[in-house]
Amino acid sequence: GQTIGILGGGQLGRMLAMAAARLGLQTHVYEPGANPPAAQVANRTTTAPYEDLDSLTAFAQSVDVVTYEFENVPADALDAIEAVVPIRPNRQALAVSQDRLTEKTFLTEIGLDCAPFAPVHDDATLAQAIALTGLPAILKTRRLGYDGKGQARIRETHDTTRALAEMQGAEAILEGMVAFDREISVIAARGADDTIACFEPGENVHKDGILHTTTVPADIDEALRERAFGVAGTILTALDYVGVMGVELFVVGDRLLVNEIAPRVHNSGHWTEAGAVIDQFEQHIRAVAGWPLVDPVRHSDVVMTNLIGDDVDDVAAIAAETGARLHLYGKAEARAGRKMGHVTRVLRPASDRV
Ligand code: ATP
Numbered sequence: 001g002q003t004i005g006i007l008g009g010g011q012l013g014r015m016l017a018m019a020a021a022r023l024g025l026q027t028h029v030y031e032p033g034a035n036p037p038a039a040q041v042a043n044r045t046t047t048a049p050y051e052d053l054d055s056l057t058a059f060a061q062s063v064d065v066v067t068y069e070f071e072n073v074p075a076d077a078l079d080a081i082e083a084v085v086p087i088r089p090n091r092q093a094l095a096v097s098q099d100r101l102t103e104k105t106f107l108t109e110i111g112l113d114c115a116p117f118a119p120v121h122d123d124a125t126l127a128q129a130i131a132l133t134g135l136p137a138i139l140k141t142r143r144l145g146y147d148g149k150g151q152a153r154i155r156e157t158h159d160t161t162r163a164l165a166e167m168q169g170a171e172a173i174l175e176g177m178v179a180f181d182r183e184i185s186v187i188a189a190r191g192a193d194d195t196i197a198c199f200e201p202g203e204n205v206h207k208d209g210i211l212h213t214t215t216v217p218a219d220i221d222e223a224l225r226e227r228a229f230g231v232a233g234t235i236l237t238a239l240d241y242v243g244v245m246g247v248e249l250f251v252v253g254d255r256l257l258v259n260e261i262a263p264r265v266h267n268s269g270h271w272t273e274a275g276a277v278i279d280q281f282e283q284h285i286r287a288v289a290g291w292p293l294v295d296p297v298r299h300s301d302v303v304m305t306n307l308i309g310d311d312v313d314d315v316a317a318i319a320a321e322t323g324a325r326l327h328l329y330g331k332a333e334a335r336a337g338r339k340m341g342h343v344t345r346v347l348r349p350a351s352d353r354v
């Protein structure tokens with residue numbers, strides 16, 4: 001059978017390995033850290049840094065295709081792998097999403113709306129950027145940010161020095177603050193045969209910069225829902241994408257602004273394992289392995305809640321709840337801000353739409 005290589009051994013890599021196993025596929029995980037969550041599930045794990053190109057070459061030689069659970073894989077590591085086997089989703093998807101400036105420039109070029117943005121290197125370029133975006137605005141590092149890390153909000157001009165200092169010298173982007181009505185995301189897939197399949201949009205609420213809940217369906221009308229699917233489809237097609245992508249959107253009246261895209265399975269898609277006929281992890285593995293996609297029909301209204309840090313102290317009560325699908329990642333230590341698991345509560349059979 002086929003062997004799927006997975007870069008990154010966190011919870012997303014683990015859930016991808018579980019889905020692959022269910023389809024009778026083998027997995028080989030590559031992860032620098034010791035005892036990653038995915039190692040408990042994968043057939044094989046290589047523990048080595050992404051700078052170790054010999055280990056990466058040997059890893060690539062042991063698999064048929066390579067996918068990844070995070071978008072910040074260094075370019076040299078990708079070159080070493082691509083010399084041996086294909087990478088799905090492709091390099092362009094990674095290049096675009098590794099850098100917020102490249103990402104927003106790409107999205108704008110393909111005709112999609114984003115918050116106003118401008119690059120920032122220093123005090124002078126920050127002042128120019130504020131002239132473009134207005135205030136309030138958010139300064140973000142262009143690379144490596146997640147869970148709201150590497151971001152500083154600017155409300156008044158006297159906040160600029162502090163905000164720039166928070167970037168710690170990293171290249172940054174300023175974005176106008178969007179007064180959104182709600183945040184939604186579309187988990188979309190594109191198969192090797194070009195078919196596109198989108199899960200029902202979910203509505204996301206963040207707490208302390210980290211995703212807290214995803215509620216499905218999102219409270220949007222039919223026209224906006226269709227437009228959200230259209231936005232996701234435009235991005236997937238423009239990138240000649242194969243795999244699952246998370247598309248984060250701001251809803252402002254009847255407008256949709258793209259916040260960011262993730263070229264991988266996404267935390268706001270975890271609900272799919274309890275609310276739809278296929279989950280995002282299997283859909284991704286199907287795409288990457290060249291299998292047909294499944295029409296991702298939603299059968300239930302659900303709410304997914306992340307279990308962060310000591311939220312897992314409630315695990316016994318959740319485990320005893322009716323209609324609550326609990327998923328724990330097998331992490332030994334519950335540090336503050338660490339994603340330990342999630343629970344998806346089935347609320348009712350799918351309302352109005354599928
Ligand atoms: P993730 O963990 O989703 O990768 P991240 O660290 O990449 O998060 P963003 O998604 O850019 O960060 O921002 C985190 C949250 O901050 C958003 O979901 C949104 O709630 C808020 N936010 C970010 N940018 C803006 C903006 N331009 N206007 C309004 N709110 C914003």
Ligand code: MG
Nearest residue numbers: 145146147260
């Ligand atoms: Mg992000």
Ligand code: MG
Nearest residue numbers: 147248259260
């Ligand atoms: Mg985000």
